[in-house]
Amino acid sequence: MTISRKDIEKVAVLARIRVDDQQVSALEKDLGNILDLVDQLSAADTDSVEPMAHPLNAVQRLRPDEVTESNQREAFQAIAPATENGLYLVPRVIE
Amino acid sequence: MQWDIVIGLEIHVQLATRTKIFSGSSTAYGAEPNTQANAVDLAMPGTLPVPNEQAFRYAVMFGLAVNAEIERRSVFERKNYFYPDLPKGYQTTQLERPIVGPGYVDIDLANGETKRVRIHHAHLEEDAGKSLHEDFHGMTGIDLNRAGTPLIEVVTEPDMTNADEAVAFAKKLHGIVTSLGICDGDMSQGSMRFDVNISLKPKGSETLGTRTETKNLNSFRFMEQAIAHEVERQMDILEDGGTIVQETRLYNGDRDESRSMRTKEEANDYRYFPCPDLLPVEIDDAFIDEARNSLPELPDARKARFMDQYGLNDYDAGLLAGDSKLAAFFEAAAERGKDAKLASNWVQGEFSARLNAEEKSVAQSPITGAQLGDLVVRIADNTISSAGAKKVFEALWSGENDNVDAIIDAKGLKQVSDTGELEKMVDEVLASMPDQVAQYQQESDPKKQKKMLGGFMGPLMKASKGQGNPKLFNEILVRKLGG
Numbered sequence: 001m002t003i004s005r006k007d008i009e010k011v012a013v014l015a016r017i018r019v020d021d022q023q024v025s026a027l028e029k030d031l032g033n034i035l036d037l038v039d040q041l042s043a044a045d046t047d048s049v050e051p052m053a054h055p056l057n058a059v060q061r062l063r064p065d066e067v068t069e070s071n072q073r074e075a076f077q078a079i080a081p082a083t084e085n086g087l088y089l090v091p092r093v094i095e
Numbered sequence: 096m097q098w099d100i101v102i103g104l105e106i107h108v109q110l111a112t113r114t115k116i117f118s119g120s121s122t123a124y125g126a127e128p129n130t131q132a133n134a135v136d137l138a139m140p141g142t143l144p145v146p147n148e149q150a151f152r153y154a155v156m157f158g159l160a161v162n163a164e165i166e167r168r169s170v171f172e173r174k175n176y177f178y179p180d181l182p183k184g185y186q187t188t189q190l191e192r193p194i195v196g197p198g199y200v201d202i203d204l205a206n207g208e209t210k211r212v213r214i215h216h217a218h219l220e221e222d223a224g225k226s227l228h229e230d231f232h233g234m235t236g237i238d239l240n241r242a243g244t245p246l247i248e249v250v251t252e253p254d255m256t257n258a259d260e261a262v263a264f265a266k267k268l269h270g271i272v273t274s275l276g277i278c279d280g281d282m283s284q285g286s287m288r289f290d291v292n293i294s295l296k297p298k299g300s301e302t303l304g305t306r307t308e309t310k311n312l313n314s315f316r317f318m319e320q321a322i323a324h325e326v327e328r329q330m331d332i333l334e335d336g337g338t339i340v341q342e343t344r345l346y347n348g349d350r351d352e353s354r355s356m357r358t359k360e361e362a363n364d365y366r367y368f369p370c371p372d373l374l375p376v377e378i379d380d381a382f383i384d385e386a387r388n389s390l391p392e393l394p395d396a397r398k399a400r401f402m403d404q405y406g407l408n409d410y411d412a413g414l415l416a417g418d419s420k421l422a423a424f425f426e427a428a429a430e431r432g433k434d435a436k437l438a439s440n441w442v443q444g445e446f447s448a449r450l451n452a453e454e455k456s457v458a459q460s461p462i463t464g465a466q467l468g469d470l471v472v473r474i475a476d477n478t479i480s481s482a483g484a485k486k487v488f489e490a491l492w493s494g495e496n497d498n499v500d501a502i503i504d505a506k507g508l509k510q511v512s513d514t515g516e517l518e519k520m521v522d523e524v525l526a527s528m529p530d531q532v533a534q535y536q537q538e539s540d541p542k543k544q545k546k547m548l549g550g551f552m553g554p555l556m557k558a559s560k561g562q563g564n565p566k567l568f569n570e571i572l573v574r575k576l577g578g
């Protein structure tokens with residue numbers, strides 16, 4: 001299994017990670033190695049095994065519908081770069 | 096060229112839980128910005144989601160109400176995209192194993208027929224926050240109170256063929272979720288939002304055309320308009336020999352315009368994968384049975400009961416039973432008023448008209464069903480005329496007085512139904528109008544005669560200071576003129 005430069009560039013765009021040409025070459029090798037490793041797993045016969053959604057063989061615990069959180073806006077906004085009238089401010093987004 | 100229209104819907108239904116789907120933050124509407132956005136909702140490092148049991152109960156109730164299979168083991172997935180109102184960088188949703196499998200809803204068509212619309216599936220997911228694009232020094236404001244509010248997204252098969260069917264389905268679904276009490280149904284607050292998938296194909300063709308998706312319609316009216324608008328747009332393109340681009344569009348209801356939001360080429364690659372923070376959720380038979388036992392009366396059953404118990408016709412029963420709050424209002428009026436047909440007329444007539452005119456929901460009505468029932472009693476027993484009844488309704492609505500009989504007394508609306516007194520007035524009026532009496536008696540067409548009776552009613556109402564019982568006046572007139 002190989003990964004192309006184009007794949008890496010696309011994934012980088014989707015993940016909003018900037019990579020320069022030199023890094024792409026390094027990633028091409030590193031990610032290729034990881035994919036090769038994963039490929040070895042494909043050799044195992046899994047026909048009779050049901051796919052798992054999670055490595056833990058357990059089921060999810062659910063929570064009763066009760067309010068447990070209080071307003072901590074001040075604490076959270078103290079570490080935000082910009083706020084106004086209780087809103088978090090971000091660079092303008094136009095749809 | 097003749098075209099077939101193919102419509103499928105995706106409906107986001109906000110669940111009426113007290114807390115969010117993955118955190119114990121309140122979901123109450125209208126709080127100050129970000130006062131209900133806590134560590135999990137803000138995607139602070141080190142936090143973990145814990146699913147809300149009530150959201151699952153509501154989803155199961157919905158599934159049972161739409162005749163669907165319930166998935167015993169459902170899995171959450173991450174749908175990855177970047178937008179500031181989604182702090183985690185992904186929406187936690189379901190893809191491969193949604194909680195509600197295939198089901199269906201039957202809708203009533205205008206021609207009296209019933210049509211089955213299939214539901215492909217419904218899944219649980221979280222809502223995003225809100226972006227406020229007003230100018231904050233060239234920046235966008237973000238309120239994350241809504242982030243993490245539980246939603247079920249209902250996806251239909253492309254079974255609808257015109258706007259009327261799509262709206263009928265949307266209304267039916269609204270009636271189901273509000274009857275179940277799993278959604279407050281308040282569309283003005285975004286509690287239900289519709290995405291419409293539309294494509295056209297040559298009449299009779301088996302092959303589906305390219306579809307577009309019009310997103311985030313938040314009223315039945317906008318949905319109807321958006322469908323008409325998009326059908327026309329596609330038809331124009333196809334008839335000019337063009338091709339439809341698969342894309343997502345936004346509709347502006349105030350201007351009746353739409354524009355492209357993104358095309359398929361630009362479509363996001365969401366890179367779904369099972370969420371490692373959440374284990375599969377298992378639901379057992381006891382949980383499903385408990386949900387089944389808690390199901391309230393649903394619109395179809397209620398409609399049948401209204402026809403049976405109150406003798407309403409199919410149309411009236413369907414309309415009143417479709418909305419749980421309207422149904423409860425009608426029942427209160429019918430029980431108190433002892434005349435279901437009259438109560439039905441007033442609920443659908445004056446009452447609904449006033450709600451519409453003032454853009455109010457039934458819950459915001461200034462009058463109660465029992466008050467309308469009291470009014471129905473006085474109309475039915477001839478204490479007041481229908482003109483008088485409108486004045487009483489007005490006084491109730493404006494809050495001038497909350498007691499029907501007190502209003503009738505205060506405004507002097509009581510009709511004179513003493514036949515002796517009324518006969519005397521009729522005699523006097525007829526004596527003063529000999530020409531019209533002669534005309535009436537020479538007329539051979541009963542239809543024209545009926546019309547001519549109106550000419551006597553004005554003077555009679557004047558003579559009785561508007562308080563004569565018009566029905567009795569009519570009877571006396573016909574008898575005296577005919578004889």
